[in-house]
Amino acid sequence: MEYDLVIIGAGPSGLTAAIYAARYKLNTLVIGEQIGGLAAEAEEIHNFPSHKKITGIELIKKMREQVENLGVEIKNSYVNSIKKIDSQFLVKTSSTEYKAKKIILATGTKKRKLGLELEDKFLGKGxxxxxxxxxxxxxxxxxxxxxxxxxxxxxxxxxxxxxxxxxxxxxxxxxxxxxxxxxxxxxxxxxxxxxxxxxxxxxxxxxxxxxxxxxxxxxxxxxxxxxEIGSVPNLKLAEELGIELEENYIKVDKKQRTNIRGVFACGDVTNSPLKQIIVACAQGAIAANSAYEELKGE
Missing domain, CATH: 3.50.50.60 (FAD/NAD(P)-binding domain)
Structure with missing residues (x-):
């Protein structure tokens, strides 16, 4: 299956990118291992415009519904690899391969561990x-x-x-x-x-x-x-593609472009200094716009 744009990650940044991509009439696919990312775990969000208070699950549900109402498919899958082949990208999950002209990495972060003995053993047991x-x-x-x-x-x-x-x-x-x-x-x-x-x-x-x-x-x-000692970025795919990092986050310019042509990044996986849902959403919008502009010029 071939797409104009494949977005890896289904948190606020990836979902916002999908909304904008749909409005640009790009044939778009979103692939996310955890729909909503860490934002879905938030008990209460008080600083997202238009909501005095909303849970992470409620916010992500609204975002997902908006994406799907625009006709964008969301696949709940883990991406094993991305390879650049000529001017396209081959995206592989455990069961399917997809071709994309452009990629947006919105892979987010994962919770940092203490790194102590028994930590993994006691997960779910305290x-x-x-x-x-x-x-x-x-x-x-x-x-x-x-x-x-x-x-x-x-x-x-x-x-x-x-x-x-x-x-x-x-x-x-x-x-x-x-x-x-x-x-x-x-x-x-x-x-x-x-x-x-x-x-x-x-x-x-x-x-x-x-x-x-x-x-x-x-x-x-x-x-x-x-x-709750912070988080670390999910960089496996970025590193495999040879994407440049800055302080262990994906380095992007003001248009959310990475050093690899055709690959954009947004959200908490990037070197943005402020890790907030509203910032991630803004970056998702910019990334989708940049992908559209690049496609339009080709």
């Missing part, structure tokens, strides 16, 4: 990277959140609705990156205890998480630990 998904399983329990960003604080606030006690474990002496309004909410919440200048150095348990050790020697008995 360890989680998604409070929105798992908070309800910890009713009347004691849990910890590692991190100091907006996502960590939002996770703690959500968990406090279910758990008896929530520890926020942060390596610095105060919150530097989180929005003041969120910090204020946490500080007023009686269920949340802040532990600054501390790192989790060991996970404790046999068949499930039972607690953690901190670098100051303290031990916390926990039923769950939610890891």
């Amino acid at each position: 360890i989680s990277y998604c409070a929105t998904c798992d908070a309800a399983f910890f009713k009347n329990k004691i849990v910890g959140v590692v991190g100091g960003s907006n996502s960590a604080i939002t996770a703690a606030l959500l968990l406090s609705k279910f758990a008896n006690k929530v520890y926020i474990i942060y390596r610095k002496d105060k919150f530097f990156r989180a929005e003041p309004k969120l910090v204020e909410e946490v500080e007023k919440n009686e269920k949340i205890k802040l532990i600054f200048n501390s790192n989790v150095t060991e996970l404790i348990g046999e068949n499930k998480l039972e607690g953690v050790k901190l670098d100051n020697g303290d031990k916390l008995n926990l039923d769950g630990l939610f890891i």
Whole structure:
């Protein structure tokens, strides 16, 4: 099957690119392993225009419906490889091959791990990277959140609705990156205890998480630990194509072009300094426009 444009990634950036591509009458396909990406995991979004408050799942549902109403197909698949053959690209999933004149990489990021022994073993057995998904399983329990960003604080606030006690474990002496309004909410919440200048150095348990050790020697008995220490970009396809990186993100110009002609990138996988849904959407629109302009000139 041949397309004018194949978009890899179905988060806000990729879906927005698809909306614009459809309006430009480009024959477009979206392929995404996780529809919505990490944005779908957001419990509450307060800074997306036109919505005072909306969940990530609701926002992605609306975006997906808009894309599909415009006639763009979304494939829920993992892309194994992309190869440039002459002036086209061959996109391979586990079951199908697609040809594309242009590619948009909107592959996003994945949650960063602590890198501790037993972390993978305890996944789903006390360890989680998604409070929105798992908070309800910890009713009347004691849990910890590692991190100091907006996502960590939002996770703690959500968990406090279910758990008896929530520890926020942060390596610095105060919150530097989180929005003041969120910090204020946490500080007023009686269920949340802040532990600054501390790192989790060991996970404790046999068949499930039972607690953690901190670098100051303290031990916390926990039923769950939610890891919110940032994310890392999904770069496998970009690296295989030989795309230039900047500080381990895809380097793009103001038109979302990479160093490989015909390949554009948008969203959190790029070197944009502000990782926000609204920024990712804007980049998706620009990437689609740039792909259209390039096709028009050929």
